[in-house]
Amino acid sequence: MSDASPPAPPPPLPLEEAQRRLLDSVDALSAETVQLEESAGRCLATDLSSRRTQPAADLSAMDGYALRADDLAGPWQVVGESAAGHPYSGELRAGEAIRISTGAMMPAGGGAVLLQENATREGDAVSLNGEGEPTPRHIRRAGFDFRKGDVLLPRGTGLDAAKIALAISGGHETAEVARQANVAIIDSGDELAAEPGNLAQHQIPASNGAMLAALAAPHAAEIRRLGPVPDRLAALVAAFEAAEDCDVIVTSGGASVGDHDLVRPALEQWGAEIDFWRIAMKPGKPLLVARKGHRVVLGLPGNPVSSYVTAFLFLLPLLRKLGGAGSPLPVRISLPLAESLPAVGKRTEFVRARIENGAVRALSEQDSSALVSLSRAQCLIVRDAGSNAVSAGEMVPVYLLQNGGIA
Numbered sequence: 001m002s003d004a005s006p007p008a009p010p011p012p013l014p015l016e017e018a019q020r021r022l023l024d025s026v027d028a029l030s031a032e033t034v035q036l037e038e039s040a041g042r043c044l045a046t047d048l049s050s051r052r053t054q055p056a057a058d059l060s061a062m063d064g065y066a067l068r069a070d071d072l073a074g075p076w077q078v079v080g081e082s083a084a085g086h087p088y089s090g091e092l093r094a095g096e097a098i099r100i101s102t103g104a105m106m107p108a109g110g111g112a113v114l115l116q117e118n119a120t121r122e123g124d125a126v127s128l129n130g131e132g133e134p135t136p137r138h139i140r141r142a143g144f145d146f147r148k149g150d151v152l153l154p155r156g157t158g159l160d161a162a163k164i165a166l167a168i169s170g171g172h173e174t175a176e177v178a179r180q181a182n183v184a185i186i187d188s189g190d191e192l193a194a195e196p197g198n199l200a201q202h203q204i205p206a207s208n209g210a211m212l213a214a215l216a217a218p219h220a221a222e223i224r225r226l227g228p229v230p231d232r233l234a235a236l237v238a239a240f241e242a243a244e245d246c247d248v249i250v251t252s253g254g255a256s257v258g259d260h261d262l263v264r265p266a267l268e269q270w271g272a273e274i275d276f277w278r279i280a281m282k283p284g285k286p287l288l289v290a291r292k293g294h295r296v297v298l299g300l301p302g303n304p305v306s307s308y309v310t311a312f313l314f315l316l317p318l319l320r321k322l323g324g325a326g327s328p329l330p331v332r333i334s335l336p337l338a339e340s341l342p343a344v345g346k347r348t349e350f351v352r353a354r355i356e357n358g359a360v361r362a363l364s365e366q367d368s369s370a371l372v373s374l375s376r377a378q379c380l381i382v383r384d385a386g387s388n389a390v391s392a393g394e395m396v397p398v399y400l401l402q403n404g405g406i407a
């Protein structure tokens with residue numbers, strides 16, 4: 001081993017600058033057509049416009065009687081029925097009422113609805129019972145929700161249950177969405193064992209790969225797991241070669257400055273270019289981003305919490321952007337602090353926390369290897385680099401962790 005000290009690492013990049021640099025360097029993947037029924041979690045590659053007007057005609061919002069707007073005193077004679085799916089074909093005249101159900105088309109000439117609770121019915125005769133008046137407010141007007149040609153969902157929208165319902169209601173069976181990335185996840189390190197139930201004392205279970213795969217799954221087409229790869233340059237280069245056909249390659253561990261941290265030399269030997277390395281964040285400082293052709297490599301730190309937090313702030317936004325999302329970054333909310341927190345140094349800190357009675361409380365254990373506190377955390381409190389101490393009751397920015405945060 002040489003006695004020469006290694007070159008000083010580059011100064012860490014501010015977090016937002018690093019996120020912007022990563023996201024600006026990629027575009028959405030190519031578009032494909034999917035059935036809307038199977039599109040939850042996918043993002044639109046084009047604007048989705050309505051093929052129809054909803055409702056297509058004036059409909060009753062209540063069960064009762066359709067009346068003319070200029071004939072509200074009664075009594076009336078019931079001359080027919082309009083049920084949902086079975087409209088009344090004639091025109092309503094003065095003195096007449098049409099029995100109508102919720103969601104049924106208003107008859108031609110109809111301009112008000114009398115609720116059945118406000119009516120007395122005797123044979124074909126119907127009259128007011130004094131409990132309420134007929135009103136046009138119980139009519140859902142044609143096109144009040146949306147009209148043919150309206151952009152219902154702009155490009156970049158993530159499809160969820162409500163948006164799938166809207167698209168189908170707009171007359172669509174399929175949607176044009178961006179393809180999702182194929183992702184390779186590499187565990188590396190001599191101390192890692194693939195079988196968590198069968199370890200020597202110097203080994204630990206390779207838990208990061210499964211954790212990262214679970215985080216990435218909703219945003220990835222295919223996930224290939226590789227490793228654990230031993231701390232040998234040739235083995236790591238071989239793992240990158242085995243991931244060549246993936247869009248995104250994720251490593252965890254070996255990204256720091258130790259003698260066995262081989263990710264950077266292996267990337268160089270494989271022919272990738274390092275874009276940036278080291279971010280002013282805690283945990284997660286040694287994060288590395290590299291590129292070979294269209295492929296993006298994220299070298300996440302090995303400490304499990306550092307790996308999780310950098311995946312949350314870099315890997316998931318990257319996969320969302322490749323998958324066509326218009327707003328790929330997680331959304332912060334504000335919550336009051338249950339207990340004070342100290343001033344922050346030069347790195348933006350992400351503090352594992354739980355929500356109690358509407359306030360957010362930091363967990364006492366914040367070591368970047370501590371999986372018990374990570375598994376108990378419901379959210380991360382964001383403490384910007386250089387910020388002052390905050391007292392109980394002050395509002396702090398928070399990322400909710402469930403489902404990879406709100407994006």
Ligand SMILES: Nc1nc2c(c(=O)[nH]1)N[C@H]1C(S)=C(S)[C@@H](COP(=O)(O)OP(=O)(O)OC[C@H]3O[C@@H](n4cnc5c(N)ncnc54)[C@H](O)[C@@H]3O)O[C@H]1N2
Pocket residue numbers: 187188189191192204205206207208209252253254255256257258261283284285286300301302303304306368369
């Ligand atoms: N002299 C310095 N030492 C360290 C620095 C530094 O700036 N100067 N940075 C520290 C920080 S911050 C972090 S974070 C760690 C991360 O280093 P690496 O990314 O190189 O990770 P490793 O050293 O390989 O592993 C760290 C830790 O994580 C465990 N690990 C690794 N992979 C997995 C896996 N797939 N599943 C579960 N656990 C894994 C590994 O066993 C180690 O315990 O470096 C600090 N050091």
Ligand code: MOO
Pocket residue numbers: 281282283284285286301303305306368
């Ligand atoms: O960044 Mo390291 O992630 O502080 O433990």
